Amino acid sequence: MSSAPGSVESLGHATRGLAWEEPLLFERGRPGRKGVDLDPLDVPEVDPKQLLGEAAVREEIPELPELSEVDVIRHFTRLSTWNYAVDLGLYPLGSCTMKYNPRLNEKVARLPGFAEIHPLQPPEQSQGILELMVRLEEALAEISGLDRVSLQPAAGAQGELAGIMMIRAYHEQRGDPRKKVLIPDSAHGTNPASAALNDFECVPIPSGADGVLHPESVAEVMGPDVAGLMLTNPNTLGLFEEHIVRICEIVHEQGGLVYGDGANLNALMGRSRPGDMGIDVMHFNLHKTFSTPHGGGGPGAGPVGVKNILAPYLPIPVARRDGDRFALDYEFPHSIGRLHGSFGNVGMLVRAWAYVRSLGRDGLRQCSDMAVLNANYLLARLRERWHVPYDRPVMHECVLSDKLLEDCKVTTLDVAKRLIDYGYHPPTIYFPLVVHGALMIEPTESESLEGLDRFAEALLSIEREAREDPDVVRSAPHRTPRSRLDETRAARKPILRWQPS
Ligand SMILES: *Cc1c(COP(=O)(O)O)cnc(C)c1O
Secondary structure, three states: OOOOOOOOOOOOOEEEOOEEOOOOHHHHOOOOOOOOOOOOOOOOOOOHHHHHOHHHOOOOOOOOOOOOHHHHHHHHHHHHOOOOOOOOOOOOEOOOOOOOOOHHHHHHHOOHHHHOOOOOOOHHHOHHHHHHHHHHHHHHHHHHOOOEEEOOOOOHHHHHHHHHHHHHHHHHHOOOOOOEEEEEOOOOOHHHHHHHHOOOEEEEEOOOOOOOOOHHHHHHHOOOOEEEEEEEOOOOOOOOOOOHHHHHHHHHHOOOEEEEEHHHHHHOOOOOOHHHHOOOEEEOOHHHHOOOOOOOOOOOOOOEEEOHHHHHHOOOOEEEEEOOEEEEEOOOOOOOOOOOOOOOOHHHHHHHHHHHHHHHHHHHHHHHHHHHHHHHHHHHHHOOOOEOOOOOOOOOOEEEEOHHHHHHOOOHHHHHHHHHHOOOOOOEEOOOOOOOOEEEEOOOOOOOHHHHHHHHHHHHHHHHHHHHOHHHHHOOOOOOOOOOOOHHHHHHOOOOOOOOO
8 A cells, every 4th residue: 555644545544445444442442431321339339359359359450442332333343344255245165165144044043032042041941942953953864864963063173073072982882992083185174183182093095086085995994993984075176975885884894983074065965865875973064054154263053963873972961852842861871971061052053943944855955956056067167277186077166276377377375365356255275185276166056157157257367367467466466455465474473553554
């Protein structure tokens, strides 16, 4: 930004029309400014140290900013306009399923009976939410082909942790504790993390030249010391693991169990069921597949579903039907225990239930069908000008790479930054790790044909720019309040104070 003294930029007002610079609240505060007006005290004043004890009372009041209500509201509202969101446009972040969240879900989640209930209210006062939980569990079991579901985990990663804890408990309970977990090289990082947190040794399995896992590679490392295999289907290359039935058999023959990473369920819903393929336990990412808002660290929900052999190990409490009433069951002697202080992120459960019920069986299948069609359409439009490492029909996402741009010295990171100038959130980049310079694109079912065409045109245009004017790509973004940051330095030496430019 130019910064002539006294210029509009140097005064720290608008950067571009109605987009603002934003100082920290600490810099905005002025002593004595207030957001509330309290009436004068009309009860006897008490020394807080007497009331709370010496240790609980500070000698000095920390230097918190003092602000008016309007200062605070404007600060956070302005910051919120810096965000990109699914409600603004395509958000093609591969593996994250950033699809549209219907407003109906929000309406239902705000019903006072759901929004204002306290987690410690006794079951006789919580019949409504318990019924919703039991019905959602039943629906997820039906969708996945599993027998029981716990809604407790608060994220996919915690669902994985719960699943691997159950696998471990299962082997230990049978007097056959095992040491290893097999994980394909295309797996999400949370898979090895969940295994390692359970003291398992992670054994990587290479995917084949066609991008999928082959039974021979699994057979080679499968043995009586292997607790199980963690598998994502479709995998993170967007490819259906076509040998999954045989692979599950190989693991089961040696007493192992198969964990299904369900993050990509958006490609399968209503078409095929992981349980029928041989999966013993999997997590659902309600915030991905079942359209509850996510991103920016917002709440998630990662229910975990199991076949009956793992049901005794489910986290407590387990919600269940009790005649025509609903109850919470704590009598699970082999349970891995509690994962969450209450029932998990209940608001997400309400939204997911509203989504499942409003779409129904056919609607869910249509979502998956459209998600798969959209990904294949994008791939078809891009494959002539972009390198496609595994060029075959995909499921709900497709992976490109920067290989053809090597000559122009333009990388995946440059392309991602340039996409911002075109008005798009960049796709997932440099993942999966098996593809050098990966761009992982998941359009989801939300996009119209015209929307997909616009995005394809943007990528085709960037490819042209890379050849004709590579500097403009290499130095992108140009249309944002800040241009390209030195990301390493920003992480190591963050400068958090606002400085007029
Ligand atoms: C998102 C994701 C996870 C982790 O789920 P969170 O809900 O983010 O914890 C695991 N595996 C894959 C393949 C994912 O895409």
